[in-house]
Amino acid sequence: MTTRSSIIRTRFAYRFLRSLRKLNQKEKTNSRRVKYAAYVSMASVVGSKRVWSRAVLSKIRNRSLNPNLVKKKKKKRRSSEESGFGELRKIVPGGQVMNFYNLLDETADYINCLTSQVQVMKNILNLLST
Amino acid sequence: MNIALPEMLHNNTTSNGGNGSSVLERQRARLKWHQEQVQQQEMSYFNGQNDQLMSSFHQTSEAQQFHGLINVNDQSLNELVTRAIKPDPCMENNWGDFGTTDNNGFGYVPVGVGHGGMSHPTEMNYAISRTTSCPPTMADNAVSAVKPKETMRSNRGSENFKKRKADKNQHLKEVAEEETKDKKLKECIEEGDDSSKVTTEKKSNKRSSNNSTNSKENSDTSKEKSKITDDKKLDYIHVRARRGQATDSHSLAERVRREKISERMRFLQDLVPGCNKITGKAGMLDEIINYVQSLQRQVEFLSMKLAAVNPRLDIDVDNFFNKDIFATSTSTFSTVGAGTSSEMLSMAQRQFNSLQQIMSSSGLEMDILNLNELALRRTTSAPVPVPEMFLDSSSINQVQSFQTWDTDLDNMYAMELQQGRSAQFFPHPCTGFAEAGHDLKMEM
Numbered sequence: 119m120t121t122r123s124s125i126i127r128t129r130f131a132y133r134f135l136r137s138l139r140k141l142n143q144k145e146k147t148n149s150r151r152v153k154y155a156a157y158v159s160m161a162s163v164v165g166s167k168r169v170w171s172r173a174v175l176s177k178i179r180n181r182s183l184n185p186n187l188v189k190k191k192k193k194k195r196r197s198s199e200e201s202g203f204g205e206l207r208k209i210v211p212g213g214q215v216m217n218f219y220n221l222l223d224e225t226a227d228y229i230n231c232l233t234s235q236v237q238v239m240k241n242i243l244n245l246l247s248t
Numbered sequence: 249m250n251i252a253l254p255e256m257l258h259n260n261t262t263s264n265g266g267n268g269s270s271v272l273e274r275q276r277a278r279l280k281w282h283q284e285q286v287q288q289q290e291m292s293y294f295n296g297q298n299d300q301l302m303s304s305f306h307q308t309s310e311a312q313q314f315h316g317l318i319n320v321n322d323q324s325l326n327e328l329v330t331r332a333i334k335p336d337p338c339m340e341n342n343w344g345d346f347g348t349t350d351n352n353g354f355g356y357v358p359v360g361v362g363h364g365g366m367s368h369p370t371e372m373n374y375a376i377s378r379t380t381s382c383p384p385t386m387a388d389n390a391v392s393a394v395k396p397k398e399t400m401r402s403n404r405g406s407e408n409f410k411k412r413k414a415d416k417n418q419h420l421k422e423v424a425e426e427e428t429k430d431k432k433l434k435e436c437i438e439e440g441d442d443s444s445k446v447t448t449e450k451k452s453n454k455r456s457s458n459n460s461t462n463s464k465e466n467s468d469t470s471k472e473k474s475k476i477t478d479d480k481k482l483d484y485i486h487v488r489a490r491r492g493q494a495t496d497s498h499s500l501a502e503r504v505r506r507e508k509i510s511e512r513m514r515f516l517q518d519l520v521p522g523c524n525k526i527t528g529k530a531g532m533l534d535e536i537i538n539y540v541q542s543l544q545r546q547v548e549f550l551s552m553k554l555a556a557v558n559p560r561l562d563i564d565v566d567n568f569f570n571k572d573i574f575a576t577s578t579s580t581f582s583t584v585g586a587g588t589s590s591e592m593l594s595m596a597q598r599q600f601n602s603l604q605q606i607m608s609s610s611g612l613e614m615d616i617l618n619l620n621e622l623a624l625r626r627t628t629s630a631p632v633p634v635p636e637m638f639l640d641s642s643s644i645n646q647v648q649s650f651q652t653w654d655t656d657l658d659n660m661y662a663m664e665l666q667q668g669r670s671a672q673f674f675p676h677p678c679t680g681f682a683e684a685g686h687d688l689k690m691e692m
Contacts, residue, residue: 138554147555148555149548149551149552149554149555149556151555152551152552152554152555153547153548153551153552155551156547156550156551157547205533205537206533206536206537206540209537209540209541209544210540218509219505219508219509219512222509222512222513222515222516223512225516225536225540226512226515226516226519228540229516229519229520229536229539229540229543230519232540232543232544232547233543235547236543236546236547236550239547239550239551239554240550242554243550243553243554243557246554246557247557
């Protein structure tokens with residue numbers, strides 16, 4: 119699986135740098151936007167085959183379209199089977215609507231992607247700060 | 249009924265004793281095959297990604313590329329073929345077809361290899377399902393009732409189950425005697441089967457398959473059979489209850505679910521560092537949650553830092569891109585001839601090279617891939633002049649990037665690359681230099 123993670127890293131780095139440049143050209147750089155850029159580029163690299171990436175993308179798009187609607191939205195209370203599961207559901211994007219097996223699957227993929235994301239971002243930061 | 253019993257016995261013995269291990273082997277082989285397939289696809293995907301710039305060239309040189317690919321990957325391909333053939337003889341035919349099909353059929357070559365291979369797992373699945381359904385009634389029953397994953401199927405299974413229950417009530421008195429015999433038989437088989445974990449049928453299905461001599465059931469199973477041949481792509485989950493375990497469909501399904509979950513948990517355990525020592529699902533979940541949260545926080549923190557650095561980013565990125573310009577612009581594009589397309593290509597290449605630098609700072613697995621790929625492309629697209637130029641330039645460019653990289657080595661290396669990759673790092677530049685030097689000689 120080294121090949122997959124390396125592919126993800128390259129594409130993520132490419133997209134992220136591009137979006138950073140775009141942000142910089144518009145001079146709208148703040149930490150929130152950078153974070154969203156990171157998440158969006160990660161999710162779009164992973165594509166629509168994963169639930170979490172779809173959830174991230176739709177969340178951010180909705181938020182950018184109409185920010186007022188999302189705040190008013192009530193969170194669906196789902197009876198969590200155990201204490202840990204509900205927590206995990208909250209953390210993994212899109213986890214509210216999955217069964218437990220899929221949730222674990224998505225969590226594994228999400229962790230993989232997050233680790234590669236963190237590594238790439240660290241490297242970019244190192245390169246830029248030196 | 250009495251006629252059915254010896255048949256049953258025969259089926260049981262064959263399926264458990266004879267076919268059991270072979271089924272396992274096949275499944276293993278299939279798994280391996282899948283893995284190989286995935287890797288190949290990823291490789292090819294990667295190729296494709298790099299080749300996006302050069303796809304126009306490659307379309308002309310597909311055939312050569314395929315041959316080159318065969319030549320270069322000869323060992324691995326042979327290994328693949330042998331591995332595929334060994335477990336299942338029916339693969340041989342497929343591979344024969346695969347080998348003899350014309351090169352045009354593969355289209356875009358690296359992808360084509362992956363794509364052409366994709367049909368095999370399904371066919372293998374077909375073969376497997378056929379073999380498992382060789383004992384006609386039993387396997388069908390097992391298949392129909394065991395699959396809890398799909399709602400359609402499980403509905404069917406439960407329907408059948410009900411029908412069978414009704415049948416059983418009808419034949420209860422007749423069956424009672426049979427059942428005792430059957431139980432003994434089952435126990436014998438299970439004794440033998442407990443050691444090997446090959447699980448193909450369910451107890452209750454065995455029992456119900458006794459009833460399958462009546463015509464209704466037969467028609468039902470024939471319908472099912474047609475259904476099965478329809479969706480033969482699915483691979484089935486085989487469950488078998490051990491002695492003393494509940495055998496009704498709900499608890500079996502529950503057991504399957506629990507097994508799947510624990511398998512996932514084990515996988516997650518490998519992913520999350522420091523999770524190996526913790527036992528128990530709750531502790532593991534807590535650990536996983538903490539890890540994910542820490543990762544998210546790290547992303548947040550890094551994005552904050554990046555936002556602080558970002559005003560400098562534009563210049564830096566430009567510098568970053570400019571590092572690689574001179575090699576490209578001087579060597580290749582003067583010879584190829586300056587045009588808008590070549591400029592675009594150079595832009596793309598520059599960007600790619602910068603990405604390469606980032607990647608080489610992060611992963612270093614990339615370098616192996618790149619070098620391999622360069623070697624591959626060099627061998628494959630030798631007849632076509634234009635890609636060669638491009639390739640050589642890229643290899644020169646790589647040398648350049650390595651040189652610049654060496655200057656940056658002290659700070660970067662100290663920062664990020666100490667986690668065991670230091671050993672990996674030095675060989676690759678060396679090989680890169682060697683290859684590129686070779687190339688340069690070739691060029692002169």
